[in-house]
Amino acid sequence: MAELVITGLHVDVETEHGPKEILKGVNLTIRTGEIHAIMGPNGSGKSTLAYAVAGHPKYMITSGSVMIDGVELTELSVDERAKAGLFLAMQYPVEVPGVSTSNFLRTAKTALDGEAPKVRTWPKVIASALETMELDPSFSGRSVNEGFSGGEKKRGEIVQLDVLNPKVAILDEIDSGLDIDAVRMVAEGINRYAAQGDRGVLLITHYTRILRYTEPTHVHVFVDGHVVASGGKELSEELEIDGYDKYLKAARS
Numbered sequence: 001m002a003e004l005v006i007t008g009l010h011v012d013v014e015t016e017h018g019p020k021e022i023l024k025g026v027n028l029t030i031r032t033g034e035i036h037a038i039m040g041p042n043g044s045g046k047s048t049l050a051y052a053v054a055g056h057p058k059y060m061i062t063s064g065s066v067m068i069d070g071v072e073l074t075e076l077s078v079d080e081r082a083k084a085g086l087f088l089a090m091q092y093p094v095e096v097p098g099v100s101t102s103n104f105l106r107t108a109k110t111a112l113d114g115e116a117p118k119v120r121t122w123p124k125v126i127a128s129a130l131e132t133m134e135l136d137p138s139f140s141g142r143s144v145n146e147g148f149s150g151g152e153k154k155r156g157e158i159v160q161l162d163v164l165n166p167k168v169a170i171l172d173e174i175d176s177g178l179d180i181d182a183v184r185m186v187a188e189g190i191n192r193y194a195a196q197g198d199r200g201v202l203l204i205t206h207y208t209r210i211l212r213y214t215e216p217t218h219v220h221v222f223v224d225g226h227v228v229a230s231g232g233k234e235l236s237e238e239l240e241i242d243g244y245d246k247y248l249k250a251a252r253s
């Protein structure tokens with residue numbers, strides 16, 4: 001099972017003028033085997049949703065619930081949420097100077113599995129994941145994301161997804177800044193992950209291109225802190241042509 005259920009989620013961000021509400025009642029259910037895409041204008045709160053679900057301390061959940069397979073995440077630490085099966089690829093991946101990609105993933109994998117991966121086979125696991133994403137083997141020894149190009153960071157997130165193999169993956173603009181071939185490569189990585197069956201994917205994107213390769217089962221329009229419309233893949237094609245005007249007008253009225 002890999003079911004992510006978000007119910008009535010309200011989230012504030014701390015500003016210098018006090019708390020400001022960004023998420024205004026998000027409801028979203030991703031069932032096992034589904035790929036959901038969220039599209040929405042800049043500043044509508046998509047990344048806030050991703051961060052709040054993952055447990056970033058800057059975002060305060062004021063009400064609502066986030067569950068993976070019946071386990072409530074909102075009271076858990078970031079690590080505990082990861083242990084419950086959640087993975088977040090951030091819009092702006094964080095650099096971790098001094099920690100090699102291989103060691104970082106080994107520590108994360110050990111925490112998730114409750115036992116360390118075998119020393120003998122570990123380098124092969126990393127090498128194979130890097131090769132699939134067409135990243136040079138030297139990335140294994142490089143500090144996490146440090147000095148990586150924009151596209152290399154995004155490919156690196158898929159390496160992490162591949163190695164950690166969580167229940168539910170939230171991928172925030174994983175397709176931004178990728179070259180033409182890399183979009184396909186990243187999409188194939190997502191498809192490989194989803195094809196295991198008992199996995200859930202939430203893909204936040206501005207572009208229909210990645211959705212053509214990943215075949216989302218559901219597409220949601222996100223405006224002003226909540227989901228305002230849901231449909232199938234055709235909804236993303238409609239947005240590509242018409243933009244968000246209709247939804248923004250409805251939100252204002």
Ligand SMILES: Nc1ncnc2c1ncn2[C@@H]1O[C@H](COP(=O)(O)OP(=O)(O)OP(=O)(O)O)[C@@H](O)[C@H]1O
Pocket residue numbers: 013014015016020022040041042043044045046047048049091
């Ligand atoms: N510290 C802060 N003070 C004021 N506003 C903030 C603060 N942090 C975040 N916000 C606002 O929260 C809103 C939601 O931001 P968020 O990053 O979630 O948007 P997004 O939908 O991911 O946009 P994009 O498509 O550009 O990535 C934005 O309007 C942003 O300016």
Ligand SMILES: [Mg+2]
Pocket residue numbers: 046047048091172
């Ligand atoms: Mg964002």
